[in-house]
Amino acid sequence: MMTLRDSFSSNLQVSGKITSERNVTSNPNDLRQHGKDEGPHEVAEPQVVVYPQNKEQISAILKYCNKNKVPVIPFGAGSGLEGGSSAPTGGVCVDMQSFSKILRVSPEDFDCTVEAAVTWRALNFFLRDQGLWFPVDPGADASLGGMCSTSASGTNAVRYGTMRENVLNLEVVLADGRIIKTAGIKGRARKSAAGYNLTNLFVGSEGTLGIITEATLRLHAIPEKQVSAVVQFESARSATDAVVGILQNAVPIARIEFMDELTVKACNAYSRTSLADKSTLLLEFDGSETGVREQIDTAKSVCDDNGGTEFRWAESPEERAHLWKARHAVFYATCAMAPNTKCYTTDVCVPISYLPELLESTKKDIEETGIFGTVVGHVGDGNFHTMLLFDPNDPSSFAKVHAVGEKMALKAIELNGTCTGEHGIGLGKKKLLLKEHGEDCVSAMKAIKFALDPNNILNPTKVFD
Amino acid sequence: MMTLRDSFSSNLQVSGKITSERNVTSNPNDLRQHGKDEGPHEVAEPQVVVYPQNKEQISAILKYCNKNKVPVIPFGAGSGLEGGSSAPTGGVCVDMQSFSKILRVSPEDFDCTVEAAVTWRALNFFLRDQGLWFPVDPGADASLGGMCSTSASGTNAVRYGTMRENVLNLEVVLADGRIIKTAGIKGRARKSAAGYNLTNLFVGSEGTLGIITEATLRLHAIPEKQVSAVVQFESARSATDAVVGILQNAVPIARIEFMDELTVKACNAYSRTSLADKSTLLLEFDGSETGVREQIDTAKSVCDDNGGTEFRWAESPEERAHLWKARHAVFYATCAMAPNTKCYTTDVCVPISYLPELLESTKKDIEETGIFGTVVGHVGDGNFHTMLLFDPNDPSSFAKVHAVGEKMALKAIELNGTCTGEHGIGLGKKKLLLKEHGEDCVSAMKAIKFALDPNNILNPTKVFD
Numbered sequence: 001m002m003t004l005r006d007s008f009s010s011n012l013q014v015s016g017k018i019t020s021e022r023n024v025t026s027n028p029n030d031l032r033q034h035g036k037d038e039g040p041h042e043v044a045e046p047q048v049v050v051y052p053q054n055k056e057q058i059s060a061i062l063k064y065c066n067k068n069k070v071p072v073i074p075f076g077a078g079s080g081l082e083g084g085s086s087a088p089t090g091g092v093c094v095d096m097q098s099f100s101k102i103l104r105v106s107p108e109d110f111d112c113t114v115e116a117a118v119t120w121r122a123l124n125f126f127l128r129d130q131g132l133w134f135p136v137d138p139g140a141d142a143s144l145g146g147m148c149s150t151s152a153s154g155t156n157a158v159r160y161g162t163m164r165e166n167v168l169n170l171e172v173v174l175a176d177g178r179i180i181k182t183a184g185i186k187g188r189a190r191k192s193a194a195g196y197n198l199t200n201l202f203v204g205s206e207g208t209l210g211i212i213t214e215a216t217l218r219l220h221a222i223p224e225k226q227v228s229a230v231v232q233f234e235s236a237r238s239a240t241d242a243v244v245g246i247l248q249n250a251v252p253i254a255r256i257e258f259m260d261e262l263t264v265k266a267c268n269a270y271s272r273t274s275l276a277d278k279s280t281l282l283l284e285f286d287g288s289e290t291g292v293r294e295q296i297d298t299a300k301s302v303c304d305d306n307g308g309t310e311f312r313w314a315e316s317p318e319e320r321a322h323l324w325k326a327r328h329a330v331f332y333a334t335c336a337m338a339p340n341t342k343c344y345t346t347d348v349c350v351p352i353s354y355l356p357e358l359l360e361s362t363k364k365d366i367e368e369t370g371i372f373g374t375v376v377g378h379v380g381d382g383n384f385h386t387m388l389l390f391d392p393n394d395p396s397s398f399a400k401v402h403a404v405g406e407k408m409a410l411k412a413i414e415l416n417g418t419c420t421g422e423h424g425i426g427l428g429k430k431k432l433l434l435k436e437h438g439e440d441c442v443s444a445m446k447a448i449k450f451a452l453d454p455n456n457i458l459n460p461t462k463v464f465d
Numbered sequence: 466m467m468t469l470r471d472s473f474s475s476n477l478q479v480s481g482k483i484t485s486e487r488n489v490t491s492n493p494n495d496l497r498q499h500g501k502d503e504g505p506h507e508v509a510e511p512q513v514v515v516y517p518q519n520k521e522q523i524s525a526i527l528k529y530c531n532k533n534k535v536p537v538i539p540f541g542a543g544s545g546l547e548g549g550s551s552a553p554t555g556g557v558c559v560d561m562q563s564f565s566k567i568l569r570v571s572p573e574d575f576d577c578t579v580e581a582a583v584t585w586r587a588l589n590f591f592l593r594d595q596g597l598w599f600p601v602d603p604g605a606d607a608s609l610g611g612m613c614s615t616s617a618s619g620t621n622a623v624r625y626g627t628m629r630e631n632v633l634n635l636e637v638v639l640a641d642g643r644i645i646k647t648a649g650i651k652g653r654a655r656k657s658a659a660g661y662n663l664t665n666l667f668v669g670s671e672g673t674l675g676i677i678t679e680a681t682l683r684l685h686a687i688p689e690k691q692v693s694a695v696v697q698f699e700s701a702r703s704a705t706d707a708v709v710g711i712l713q714n715a716v717p718i719a720r721i722e723f724m725d726e727l728t729v730k731a732c733n734a735y736s737r738t739s740l741a742d743k744s745t746l747l748l749e750f751d752g753s754e755t756g757v758r759e760q761i762d763t764a765k766s767v768c769d770d771n772g773g774t775e776f777r778w779a780e781s782p783e784e785r786a787h788l789w790k791a792r793h794a795v796f797y798a799t800c801a802m803a804p805n806t807k808c809y810t811t812d813v814c815v816p817i818s819y820l821p822e823l824l825e826s827t828k829k830d831i832e833e834t835g836i837f838g839t840v841v842g843h844v845g846d847g848n849f850h851t852m853l854l855f856d857p858n859d860p861s862s863f864a865k866v867h868a869v870g871e872k873m874a875l876k877a878i879e880l881n882g883t884c885t886g887e888h889g890i891g892l893g894k895k896k897l898l899l900k901e902h903g904e905d906c907v908s909a910m911k912a913i914k915f916a917l918d919p920n921n922i923l924n925p926t927k928v929f930d
Contacts, residue, residue: 106816106818107713108709108713108817108818109816109817109818110712110817111816150658151656151657151658151662152658153656157656161630162656164656164662164665165626165630174905174909178905178909179905180902180903180905180906180909181902181903181906182906183883183902184878184881184882184883184901184902185901185902185903185906186878186879186881187878187881187882187883187901187902188816188881188882189814189815189816189846189847189848189877189881189882189883189886190814190816190817190846190847190848191616191618191622191627191629191814191846191848191883191886191887192616192814192883192885192886193615193616193617193669193883193885193886193887193888193889193890194883194884194885194889194890194894194897194898194901194902195669195890195898195902195906195907195910195928195929196666196669196670196910196913196914196928197616197629197665197666197668197669198906198909198910200629200662200665200666201661201662201665201666201913203662204658204660204661204662205661209661220715221713221715223715224715244573247575248572248573248686249686250685250686250688250689252717252752287717287756288756288759290755290756290759291752291753291755291756291759294753294755294756349654349655349656349657350654351571351574351576351653351654351655352573352574352575352655353571353573353574381654381655381656382654382655383654383655383656412654413649413651413652414651416649416651416652416653416654417649417652417653417654418648418649418652418654418656418657418658418659419659420657420658420659421654421656421657421658422656422658423658424658424659425658425659425660429659432659433659433660436649436650436652436659436660437645437646437648437649437650437659437660438645438646438650440639440643440644440645441645441646441647441650441660441663442660444639444643444645444663444917445660445661445663447916447917448661448666448913448916448917449661450916451912451913451915451916452909452912452913463660463661464660
C-alpha cells in the first residue's frame with residue numbers, strides 16, 4: 001500500500017510544487033519532534049512532515065489534503081503548551097521554518113511585515129538599531145505565526161496589549177488552498193471598519209481556520225528611559241493589593257509581574273538572582289526621564305502602603321536584562337527544582353479585583369497536594385500561571401496537578417474570568433471552553449470552523465471536538 | 466391579505482412575547498424615521514418597526530423572522546453614515562431604544578456593562594463622578610450598540626484605541642434566536658485566549674451577524690491633567706508633517722485632529738470660534754502635571770520646525786469643552802455653509818506616512834469640482850474625512866461628490882490603507898470592500914455570514930451582496 005508520504009510526495013512533486021525529496025519526510029525522528037510541544041500532553045505523531053518553501057507550496061499542500069481529507073497540523077517553534085502541535089489523528093505536519101524573512105519595516109509608520117517563522121526575539125534584535133521594538137514577549141522564543149495562532153501575550157501586555165492589539169494584517173492560506181489577506185490586499189492602516197475583522201478571528205484560532213504565512217505587526221518606539229525595580233511583600237495578597245492600587249492610580253506602568261516565594265527560590269537557584277524568598281513584584285517603568293520618576297513616586301507610595309520593602313533598582317541595560325531574563329526563565333527554573341519530573345503549566349485571567357482571592361486559593365490548593373509548584377503572573381492584566389512538577393511515570397501525580405489546574409480554571413470562570421489568558425485551548429482545555437462560553441456560543445464557533453474548513457482538515461480535535 | 470404588521474404582531478402577541486400593541490407599529494412616520502441614517506443614502510422603509518423591551522423578545526422576533534425569512538434591521542441612534550439602518554428589502558426594523566440601562570460599573574476593574582441603546586455621552590455623564598470615562602467618541606451621540614456594530618472610533622483613538630480595543634464582551638442574539646455572550650457567559654477578563662475571538666467578529670459586522678443587546682466595555686481613569694491647544698500652519702502638508710513628527714517622537718498624545726482652512730471657516734461661523742482660516746491642528750495632552758509639560762515641549766518644537774504658529778491654549782475645562790464641541794460639530798458646521806444642500810461625508814485611513822499625499826490630492830480633487838467641501842481628520846491614526854455639500858435635487862451634483870469620495874477611497878487602498886477607518890461599509894462601499902480585500906477574502910466573510918445567518922435575514926444587502 002502506498003504510504004501517505006509516498007502519495008503526498010509523488011503527487012506534489014509531480015505537480016512541481018514540492019521540488020525536493022528533502023521537503024517531505026517520514027523520518028521517525030522528524031515525526032517524533034513534530035508530534036508535541038512544550039506542554040504536558042502526550043506525543044501524537046504526524047505521518048509526514050513537510051517543509052514548504054513558499055505560500056504557493058502551502059496552497060498546493062492544502063488543496064491536496066482538502067481533496068483527500070488528510071489532517072494538516074501547522075508547526076512553528078513548537079513552544080506551545082496546550083498540545084496545539086500534536087497530531088492525534090495523524091496527517092501532515094506543515095513545518096513553517098523556511099518562512100523566516102523579515103519582509104519590510106516602515107519606521108515612519110511603526111509597522112513591519114514578517115514571515116510566520118520569525119521569532120519575536122529575532123525581530124527585536126533586527127529592529128534594535130532603528131529605535132523600534134515589538135512588545136509581545138511570551139516566555140519561549142515563539143514564532144510570530146504561532147503567537148498569532150494562540151493569541152499570545154507576555155509581560156508587556158498591561159501597557160502595549162497582546163497579539164490581538166498588535167497585528168494589523170495576516171496572510172493566510174485557507175483550507176481549500178486560497179490565499180487571502182485578512183485586512184486588505186495591501187492593507188496596513190492602523191484602524192479599519194471595512195468588513196468583518198478577520199484578522200482578529202484568525203488571531204487565537206490555533207491553526208484551525210487556516211495557515212498563517214505572513215503577519216503585519218505594529219511596532220513601538222523604544223522609550224527614552226526604562227527602569228526596572230523589585231519590591232517584596234509579606235504575602236501574595238499584599239503584593240496583589242499593591243498591583244490593584246498602582247493601576248487605580250493610573251500609572252502607565254510598562255510591566256508588573258508577580259512571583260510567589262517558591263518562584264523566587266527557583267529563580268535564585270537557576271538564574272543566580274539574590275532575592276529573599278517572599279512574594280515579589282518586578283516592575284518596569286518607561287517613558288521620559290521625569291515621566292518615569294513620577295510613575296515611580298506613585299508606585300512606591302502604593303507599595304509602602306501595602307507593606308512593601310524598599311525598591312531594588314535595575315537601571316543599567318545589563319541589570320535590567322538580567323532581571324527580565326530571570327523572569328522569562330521561570331519555567332526552566334521551576335523544572336530544575338526537581339530532576340526527573342515534568343512541568344505542567346497552565347494560565348488563567350480574571351478581572352483584577354478577583355486576583356488576590358484566586359491567587360490565595362490556588363496557592364492553598366497547591367500546598368494541599370504536597371507537590372512543588374510555582375505561581376507567577378502578568379498581574380497587571382489579572383493573568384497568572386502555575387507551574388506544577390509531576391512524576392511522568394506516576395499517573396496519580398499527573399492527576400493531582402491536573403486537578404489543581406482545573407480547579408483554578410473553574411474558579412477563574414466563576415470569578416468572571418477566563419480559563420486561559422494567553423496559552424490557548426488546544427487539546428487541554430476543550431471542556432473548560434464549553435463551561436466558560438456555553439454550548440450556544442461554542443456551536444457558533446463551530447459553525448464558523450465548518451464554513452471555512454468543511455472537511456475539518458485544519459488542526460482537527462483542537463479547540464473543540 | 467394579512468400585512469406583515471398584523472402577522473408579526475398577532476404571532477408575537479399570541480406567544481406573549483410582545484405584550485403591547487404599541488410595541489409593533491407600521492405608522493408611516495415611524496417607518497420613515499427608521500428607513501435612513503444621517504448619511505446621503507436614499508430612504509428605504511421597513512414594513513414594521515418593533516420596540517422590544519428585553520432580549521427574550523428579540524429572541525422571539527428573530528425566531529419568527531428566521532422561520533418566515535423576514536429581513537431584520539437593527540436600529541440604534543440612527544446616526545450612521547453608510548445606510549446601515551435603511552431597509553431596501555423591507556422587513557422588520559428592531560428599534561433598540563428600550564435597552565437604555567447602565568447595568569454595572571466596576572471602578573476597581575475599569576469596566577462596565579451597558580445595554581445597547583446607551584449612548585457614549587450618557588455613559589460618560591454617568592461615569593464622571595467616579596473618575597472614569599469611556600474614550601470612544603464618534604461625532605454624533607451614537608448608541609454603544611451601534612458603535613460596536615460599525616467599529617466606531619473618534620478623536621481619542623490615537624491613544625485609547627477604537628471599539629475593537631475597548632469591548633471586552635458582547636451579548637448577541639443570533640439569527641435563530643439563540644442568545645450568546647461572545648467572551649464567556651460571565652467573562653470580563655482583560656485578555657483571553659479561549660476560543661475564537663467572536664467579540665471582535667461582531668464588532669464591525671454592521672448588524673449582519675446578530676443583534677447586540679449588551680456590551681461590556683473597558684473604562685479608563687480620567688487623567689490628572691488635560692490641556693488642549695490649537696496650532697496653525699501654512700499648508701495641509703506642513704500640518705500633517707508635524708503630526709508625523711510628533712508621533713515619531715513617541716509623544717503619547719491624547720488627541721491630534723486636523724481641520725483644513727475651510728473647516729476652520731465653517732467652525733468660526735457655526736461654533737463662534739475665532740481662528741485664522743488656515744490648516745489647523747487641535748491637540749490634547751493628558752497625564753500628570755509634569756508629564757503633560759514634557760509632551761507639550763516636544764510637540765511645540767516639532768510644530769515650530771514645520772512652521773506652526775504659537776500654540777493657543779485651552780486649559781480650563783470650559784475652554785477645552787468649547788474647543789472639542791466645535792470639533793465634534795464640524796459636520797453640522799459644514800452643512801450650515803450652504804442652505805438647501807445635503808452633506809456627503811466619507812472617511813478613509815492610511816499609514817501615517819501617506820497622509821500628506823492623500824490629503825493634498827483630495828483637496829485638489831474637491832477644488833476641481835467647484836463644490837464646497839471640508840477635510841477633517843483623526844490624523845494621528847491616518848484617518849480623515851471629507852464632508853461635501855451637494856444639491857439633493859440635482860443628481861449630477863451628487864455624482865460629483867460621490868466621484869470625489871470614490872477617488873479618495875481608491876487612492877487610500879492603493880496607498881496601503883482602507884476605504885473606511887470608522888464609518889463602515891453599509892450600502893455605500895460594497896464595491897470598495899471588494900477592491901480592498903479581493904474576492905477570496907470577501908467570499909470567506911460571506912461564508913461566515915452564511916454559517917451564522919443561513920436565511921440572510923440580518924441586515925441583508927449591507928457590507929456585501
